Amino acid sequence: MEATDHLKASLSAAIALANTFGSDPRQGRPATTPDAEAVSAALRLTTNRVPEIDVADYAAGAKILYDALRRLPDVDGAADLVNGLLRETKAAPQLVRRDGAPWHLHFGSPDEAAGWLAELATAVAMLLGSDEVERLRRCEATRCEDVFLDSTRNRTQRFCSTACQNRTKVAAHRARVS
Numbered sequence: 038m039e040a041t042d043h044l045k046a047s048l049s050a051a052i053a054l055a056n057t058f059g060s061d062p063r064q065g066r067p068a069t070t071p072d073a074e075a076v077s078a079a080l081r082l083t084t085n086r087v088p089e090i091d092v093a094d095y096a097a098g099a100k101i102l103y104d105a106l107r108r109l110p111d112v113d114g115a116a117d118l119v120n121g122l123l124r125e126t127k128a129a130p131q132l133v134r135r136d137g138a139p140w141h142l143h144f145g146s147p148d149e150a151a152g153w154l155a156e157l158a159t160a161v162a163m164l165l166g167s168d169e170v171e172r173l174r175r176c177e178a179t180r181c182e183d184v185f186l187d188s189t190r191n192r193t194q195r196f197c198s199t200a201c202q203n204r205t206k207v208a209a210h211r212a213r214v215s
């Protein structure tokens with residue numbers, strides 16, 4: 038995995054974790070209470086080595102990430118929140134090597150929630166500090182509070198998922214024919 042790919046993966050994980058704890062409703066449905074499986078699913082976007090999860094350890098940091106991402110395009114407000122999380126998690130880059138795997142950049146212990154939150158906060162911080170910040174969007178569908186990264190070349194993505202896109206299309210069609 039290239040360095041920039043790893044960063045992208047960490048950013049995807051940060052957005053997934055943020056939505057898991059902050060977004061409600063999601064894709065037309067009331068959010069479910071985050072469980073260990075939901076946290077693992079987010080972390081698996083960046084690694085196969087997911088640690089033992091205690092959901093409570095992730096809740097506060099994930100909510101900060103969500104609040105920061107929801108503040109955009111207010112980058113100043115988002116930066117304040119992310120800086121706070123970087124301080125709190127003592128994010129410090131460290132090359133880590135385990136079990137003969139290649140050296141790998143971490144921003145805290147990968148075995149602890151704080152280490153994960155440090156890494157995800159770093160990925161969001163790098164987004165905030167780049168032109169790519171404009172790609173972070175709020176889903177435009179009704180009954181969905183998710184944020185997502187617009188992956189289209191011409192930056193026209195309006196919905197977090199095909200589920201939200203289809204729901205919106207169906208609603209628009211119904212409005213036309215009624």
Ligand SMILES: [Zn+2]
Binds near residue numbers: 201
């Ligand atoms: Zn959505």
